[in-house]
Amino acid sequence: MTTVASSSVALRDHSRSGQRVSWLRLLHVALIQHRAALISTFVAFVTLVIGIVAGRDAVSASYASYLAAGCTLAHPTDLSVCANTANQYADIPSFTPLIIALRLFPLAIGAFVGAPLVAREMESGTYRFAWTQGVGRTRLVLVTLAMLTLFVTPVAVVLGFLLGGWYIHPYAVINIAVGSHWRSGLFTTTWWMMPVWTFFALAVGTLIGVFVKRTVAAIAATMVIVGGVLLAVGVYLNRIFDFGAVASSRIFLNGMNSGPLGVVASHGQGPAGSWLSRAWYTGPSGHVLGIKAAKTVGLHVDSLLESTGGSSDLNAAKRWMALHHYTYWVSYQPADHFWILQAIVGLVLLAIASLCVFGTVRIIQHNRS
């Protein structure tokens, strides 16, 4: 077949093919389009910083009173004066809401910044404008996502480091009741975890928006999915802490229970700042005792501890165990493993987030309908 007829018109400038819009100009576009999201994020950031600073002052005052009472690591917590001060410390009202707000920060970014990124364009139909401009849809979405990432990441870094640097220290020193940076609320929000979770939520939210194509539905789906992942990591954090844990038969606890422990080592129970992950008994042949047998041994050890009349006598328990060739094992994460574990969890989240960004771009590139 042949092409029939063609009328001539004035020659137009076709030399422009190959020239591309600069990244800076696209950044300007993204700033205009997402101004509301950026302002909201900044307001949330300022609010959280104020909360952290105010909370820090309250914690510091309480910590000072704790030290003033002569309560340090050398003093057992069952001294009533220290226990009372510690309780005041744990009851600081600003702490729990602040931690909750900080844990929700990545979720909010994913839901209210990531999810609408593409979903709003699809829902309002403006994608038909944006994706037919010279810049092309892939560059536009990538630059927008990069701009939002560049904005929220420093914000999250500041929040994570403020919390990690100012809050952790007094809690780590006291090492009681309220726990330490190993606890899930702090492990998943402090230091680099905050920006990592924020980027993760942003990337997952964006991908969900591409699939769902409706803003409210995408926000809801992001809350459920990212919130579910956050919750799951919190719930299963102890299993994560089993990874690479060190086993020791030299740690003796007051209860000497077997199974998951999930406590901070304190008062000579283990290396300072370490996280006691799991405990178990082995028998004369070195095999791990089953639940029932371990419980029986544990109850007998407990009775030996109680028979000393209130002050724990571990030596009696140790002698009995040595006599019957039982060994009590505790696995723990040394303090310096904190950074390694945070890095591992962070890298896994970053890998998933990168896959989400890749998936978003691929879908936008190829699913043109």
Added chain:
Amino acid sequence: MNVVESFGLGVSYRGTWALRDCTLAVPEGHIVGLVGSNGAGKTTLLHCAVGLTAPTTGEITVLGGIGAGSPDSLERVAFVAQETPLYRHITARAMLTVAANMNQHFDRNLAEARLAALDIPLDRRIGKLSGGQQAQLALALALARRPDLLVLDEPLARLDPLARHEVMAVVMSAVAEEGLSVIFSSHVVSELERVADYLILMSHGRVQMVGQVDELLSKHVVLSGPTDDAESVAALFAVVQSQHAGRQTQFVARIDASVEFPKDWVAENISLDELVLAYLREPSATAMTGPLAVSANPAGR
């Protein structure tokens, strides 16, 4: 050069064909009217041409063989979508900035001059502009890209008669000044008749009629005569549509140049409105008078 060429183009949404076996070639320099009933596939065809929708089958190129939706085509094809979707929460001025920064070659002065001539306030949020002003803004943004091909999807929908007139005046003026090609879809055939010199009629996802308007009109007539002879007369012509009213029959028929009309039958010129309606009422009828035939390898690949 053909500004749009498609070969065996088909688009299916979850098993339903919105566009099927669409093969056509639209030469440059025309104002092309794309008409058809609701669901005929007009928007799908236009979305394919601007790269918003990927073909399920076949292929489509623009401006002499450039892949639709490719970076080169995006630089040279401007699109105004149905209902002119713009960012309603920003001002017209900010929208100009957005469009200027999304395109390497954007004539902001041209856009501002057009908007000033139309008294469209640049500092007003787009959501607060009237439908006609939004349409004019979208059109000004598209024209400021200095495209070789302007694609308009139902630009006149939602507009009052005055706004329709003004929008089409801007399009005509741009065509006259810059020689660009225009494809626009519309339900309003009377508007088409005034401005379009090339017509594509679509029905049920297929191209039913395509060609230059003058040529299409010259090759169709309205024949009126006695019903008694209708059957024999119908055998002489390609009847597109027939209407019987008692002893009188009326045909819309496609004719050759040298045709002789039967005795007792009257042939009258047909209007574009009548022609379009006749074809829409008979989806099985086709007329391809223009450069329908395209090369077997339209992309030149």
